[in-house]
Amino acid sequence: MDHRSLQMFLALAHHLHFAKASAALHVSPPTLSRNIQQLEQEVGAELFERTKRSVKLTRHGIAFLEYAQTTLAQWQKFKADIEQTSHQLSGSLSVYSSVTATYSYLHHLLKLVRQHFPKVDITLKTGDPALAIERVIAQHDDLAIAARPEFMPNGLSFLSLGFSPLVFIAPKIECEINSLIKEAQTSSQDIPWQKLPFIVPEQGLSKTRLARWWQELDISPQVYSQVAGNEAAVSMVSLGFGVALIPQVVLDMSPFKSQVDVITSSRPVSPFEIGLVVKQANLQHRVIGAVWQLLQENSEH
Secondary structure, eight states: OOHHHHHHHHHHHHHOOHHHHHHHHTSOHHHHHHHHHHHHHHHTSOOEEEOSSOEEEOHHHHHHHHHHHHHHHHHHHHHHHHHTTSSSOOEEEEEEEOHHHIIIIIHHHHHHHHHHOTTEEEEEEEOOGGGHHHHHHTTSOSEEEEEOOSSOOTTEEEEEEEEEOEEEEEEOSSSHHHHHHHHHHHTTOOOOGGGSEEEEESSSHHHHHHHHHHHHTTOOOEEEEEESSHHHHHHHHHTTSOBEEEEHHHHHHOTTGGGEEEEOOSSOOOOEEEEEEEEGGGGGSHHHHHHHHHHHHHHTO
């Protein structure tokens, strides 16, 4: 029974969905299914109940979950203990971030880690920031840059790095959206949000804040498109497809910044608090704990 099989089991136990778990592991669903079947054969019991609509842990699967978590934790601790014989900290660290955050926040942090712990190998993965916290919980990554959620899940620590306002953006090019906004601004009227198509995040805190804002202003929105990642939303707005709610830091780093306008609302949206997220249980691991302490100490200066 190898550790990769246990990692696949934990991923499926977390997502309870073959497609989502395989995507998180960067393997195909057939590969994941085959590995789970081999693991069940080795264990001698079914670990998941599968139907066309759902996946759930069996009684044996629930018991095996504790074994898998304990085994992988002990393996990581064993590797960390061996590394303690070295005079310099060594090991690996997996970090997840959006593309924008790699420029705006992460570059400075990784530079610090590199200076203090040159033997630590860093793996950087980029993607939709809405997935950051979930990836840390599922232990796909050790650290992640994320917007602080309204309710922080138990077992996580958050290190604040700063705040980013959320702003509405509209296209600069001549189009119907641009005309409607200019007409309202010229006559000192409210922007006709009901008539504007929105580019909306597929998931995450931005989507939650936008939905609440619609509700507060009693807006029945026209949703033109849903996108993964804020960078894609800026691009679509610049082409005249709609308006969007974007963190200011994303706009500041966007190559399309000059092709969109920031438009104001009578009711602003609460800003994001951006920070680093780690699973508290993982702070006992030598590399993760040392890196977290380093970054925490430098954030206080």
